[in-house]
Amino acid sequence: MNYQALSTEESNPKSEFLDQMPALEIATLMNTLDATVIEAVRQALPQIAGTAEEAARRIAAGGRLFYVGAGTSGRLGVLDASECPPTFGVSPETVVGIMAGGNAALRNAAEGAEDDAAMGEEDLRSHMLCSRDIVVAISASGSAQYCIGALQYAAAVGAFPVAMCCNSGALLSNYARIAIEMPTGAEVLSGSTRLKAGTATKLALNMVSTAAMVRLGKAYGNLMVDVQPSNAKLRNRAHRIVMKACKITEPEAKALLQAAGGNPKRAIVMKLAGTNAGAAEQALEQAGGFVRTAIKKIKEEDSANG
Structure with a gap:
């Protein structure tokens, strides 16, 4: 060489x-x-x-x-x-x-x-x-x-x-x-x-x-929705991600995250699609982890069901 x-x-x-x-x-x-x-x-x-x-x-x-x-x-x-x-x-x-x-x-x-x-x-x-x-x-x-x-x-x-x-x-x-x-x-x-x-x-x-x-669906907009909130900084980031995505207050974001088991992606789908944690998780799995696709799917199903 x-x-x-x-x-x-x-x-x-x-x-x-x-x-x-x-x-x-x-x-x-x-x-x-x-x-x-x-x-x-x-x-x-x-x-x-x-x-x-x-x-x-x-x-x-x-x-x-x-x-x-x-x-x-x-x-x-x-x-x-x-x-x-x-x-x-x-x-x-x-x-x-x-x-x-x-x-x-x-x-x-x-x-x-x-x-x-x-x-x-x-x-x-x-x-x-x-x-x-x-x-x-x-x-x-x-x-x-x-x-x-x-x-x-x-x-x-x-x-x-x-x-x-x-x-x-x-x-x-x-x-x-x-x-x-x-x-x-x-x-x-x-x-x-x-x-x-x-x-x-x-x-x-x-x-x-x-x-x-x-x-692979690891972002919603430019938000890090699959972040693992394993320390104080990342927990705060998860709160801010949910606040921004859902246009809600910090107390609302904290409550929503708690209901979502600490998962920002699941919390966003719950809020924006108006559904519960189980339905949000199922929609995310069917959507390959893409938040927009999961929200669209739930809304289309709700519309079809009247």
């Missing part, structure tokens, strides 16, 4: 005298360079959207979304996966982040793990990867053998392989059905892809998981 040919490994002429700059000048330069990340992500939006649609389709059919990666890329995948249960109310097994070198590598770098293609396969094999699943392999350089091994195995079992990289024409893209390539270029600190490349990766992962979950 000719690493010198990778744009992420190049030296940035704008930071040639980085070691002589005061902190404010360094921060200003980094902020200026970070602005270019938005365009790098923008030109990959069709591929990001395609990945989100495929993930939603497969999750709806009982599949799972896997993120696999090493170093910063792997940590960002685990971060995005870990946020999905509290944000969208999905099982921890629905979106799974796998880090090269295991959970210990989240805190203590195990950079050599990215060179082990067999480990990429074995980690997915241990999760019983199947044809219903989708695998997003994340590698800033696009050269991590761990990710290549993961995508080769994904393809072999019929899962949907996706590459996410920060170089154009990345090696990893050759093993994917969708290649998300966001060429972020040379870093302010040469080769430190936790910087611009990491920012681009975080933005893209935000889009993949959020768009997929919205497509």
Whole structure:
């Protein structure tokens, strides 16, 4: 592998005298360079959207979304996966982040793990990867053998392989059905892809998981209706979600949530469709979790019944 040919490994002429700059000048330069990340992500939006649609389709059919990666890329995948249960109310097994070198590598770098293609396969094999699943392999350089091994195995079992990289024409893209390539270029600190490349990766992962979950009915308008109110902040958020969706006061929202078993989505359907918790839950199940569809269904049935 000719690493010198990778744009992420190049030296940035704008930071040639980085070691002589005061902190404010360094921060200003980094902020200026970070602005270019938005365009790098923008030109990959069709591929990001395609990945989100495929993930939603497969999750709806009982599949799972896997993120696999090493170093910063792997940590960002685990971060995005870990946020999905509290944000969208999905099982921890629905979106799974796998880090090269295991959970210990989240805190203590195990950079050599990215060179082990067999480990990429074995980690997915241990999760019983199947044809219903989708695998997003994340590698800033696009050269991590761990990710290549993961995508080769994904393809072999019929899962949907996706590459996410920060170089154009990345090696990893050759093993994917969708290649998300966001060429972020040379870093302010040469080769430190936790910087611009990491920012681009975080933005893209935000889009993949959020768009997929919205497509699965996890939002009503822009409200996080499947939030799990497991602490004071989230309970307050649940109150405000129900207040806004139903245009009611906070005491009314609290009472409605209590009647709905603490479930914001169920509470909204109860109020807006004028029904009880059991009927709201049944309508949501029949509507695949989509609030608007559930409300419409109940109202149509009520109208038909006179």
